[in-house]
Structure formats: structure tokens, C-alpha cells
Amino acid sequence: MTIRVLVADDQYLVRAGFRMILSAEPDIEVVAEAADGLSTLSLVRETRPDVCLLDIQMPPPDGLEITRRLAAGGSPGAPKVVVVTTFDLDEYVYTALENGASGFLLKDAGPALLVEAVRAAARGDALVSPQITLRLLRHFSHGQRRAQASRPAEQLTEREREVVRAIARGLTNPEIAAELFIAPSTVKTHVTSVQAKLGARNRVEVAAWAFRTGLVS
Structure with missing residues (x-):
């Protein structure tokens, strides 16, 4: 089964790079691209992707708010969300996962991890960039x-x-x-x-x- 992906990022080169990486995989199809939050929500309704790759900082609503809205909808066909960002901040990680994200990657994670994050989300798994996993676990293990x-x-x-x-x-x-x-x-x-x-x-x-x-x- 082909995994349908929507890529949302306000930088054209990032979107183009993600499309090139994902389109090279036989089981993944990029069905839409968006440069801001409103376009993302509209395209989700139009194209019904399986997975959304969302940047955090883009014209509103941002990636974290979009993640919350998609998860809050509760629809069985709602897309899974992988948040991809350049900002390695604990607050973003916790908020993304709390809002229902199925993954959190840094943009320098590499092509292989990006592809695996999309496949993991489609399977219903969660994947977090290795460089932030230990710090995240350390936070959880101190009482959270x-x-x-x-x-x-x-x-x-x-x-x-x-x-x-x-x-x-x-x-x-x-x-x-x-x-x-x-x-x-x-x-x-x-x-x-x-x-x-x-x-x-x-x-x-x-x-x-x-x-x-x-x-x-």
C-alpha cells in the first residue's frame, strides 16, 4: 500500500528536498505541499494524506497547533503527524507529543530516518530523533x-x-x-x-x- 504524504514547510528548498527523498521510495507518494498553516489544513481535507510532515515555525497556525487540531478531530481517517524542525527545544518536543504527534525529527536527521519516520507513523508507531531521545527519556524518568x-x-x-x-x-x-x-x-x-x-x-x-x-x- 502506498503511503500518501503531505509536506508543510515555509521554506521551498526544504519542501523540495523532502519531496525528492520521499518520492524515491516505491511505497511513498507526496500528494501535496503547503507553505503555511491554513493551506495545510485545507490540503489535508482535499487530499486526505496518511502522514503529514509539519514544520513548527510557519505562518499560522503553526505545526504544533495543526497537530493538536488533527488529533482532536478524532476521525479514524485523520492523518498521522511527524513534526520536523530545526529547533531542538524540549518545549517543542513535549508539546508535539502531547498534541498527538507520531514522531519528532530534526531536519538534519538524514534521509533514512525521515523515510523511517513516515513509515513508522503510517504503521501507528512513534519515532523520535536519536539525538533527543535520551534527553527526553531523562525528563520522563524524573517524575513526569x-x-x-x-x-x-x-x-x-x-x-x-x-x-x-x-x-x-x-x-x-x-x-x-x-x-x-x-x-x-x-x-x-x-x-x-x-x-x-x-x-x-x-x-x-x-x-x-x-x-x-x-x-x-
Whole structure:
């Protein structure tokens, strides 16, 4: 199945670069580009993309507000959002994830990570740039979001613990599958089970739980 992507950024060269990278993939199609928030919302309604790549700082509404609006709609067909920015600020990361983003990347993350973030979002996973993941987890492990991820590890199977350790190291589902010699679909099943057991909304919260409880150090 082809993943339909909308790219929103107020810089033409950034949009052109993302389009070139994503269009080279056989399973991804860039269906629209937008330079401001209002155009983005209009094009989402017109083109119904599967994934939106949103810059944070563009003419209003900005990427964080658009993310909130799309998530608040609650529609089963609402696109997943990956926020892509040059600004490595904790406030932006937390707000993007709180607003329902399925990923947060820095613009210098590289083509491979950009493509994987789009595929992860389409699968229902969350992907965060490795350079900010540890700092984000450090924030979570100092008392934030305890209600979502405070349950004991005993309820996880040994295989699920292996998957959690891999998630905490930043591995994607295909990488986990290769390391554990299991099918990617099996990894996805384990991840879904882990999130349900821990009350975690995404992979970042699963990893934060692993660090906080000592499953990984």
C-alpha cells in the first residue's frame, strides 16, 4: 500500500528536498505541499494524506497547533503527524507529543530516518530523533507521566521485555525483528501488547518506563 504524504514547510528548498527523498521510495507518494498553516489544513481535507510532515515555525497556525487540531478531530481517517524542525527545544518536543504527534525529527536527521519516520507513523508507531531521545527519556524518568507507565515488569513476558529493551535503545521494528530473529509483524504485536499492559501511548513512553523501572540502565 502506498503511503500518501503531505509536506508543510515555509521554506521551498526544504519542501523540495523532502519531496525528492520521499518520492524515491516505491511505497511513498507526496500528494501535496503547503507553505503555511491554513493551506495545510485545507490540503489535508482535499487530499486526505496518511502522514503529514509539519514544520513548527510557519505562518499560522503553526505545526504544533495543526497537530493538536488533527488529533482532536478524532476521525479514524485523520492523518498521522511527524513534526520536523530545526529547533531542538524540549518545549517543542513535549508539546508535539502531547498534541498527538507520531514522531519528532530534526531536519538534519538524514534521509533514512525521515523515510523511517513516515513509515513508522503510517504503521501507528512513534519515532523520535536519536539525538533527543535520551534527553527526553531523562525528563520522563524524573517524575513526569508516572500515571501512564508505572506498572510492574512482572506482567510482561520475557520476549516482551526483550522488545522493550530494544525500543529503549532506539531500534525500529525492522531492526528489532532482525536482532530477535522474529517477523516484523510479530514485533508489532508485542509492541501493541506492551503498550496496553503499561498504559503507554507510544514507544517513547515505553522506553521511559524501561529506564525508570531499571529494566534498562
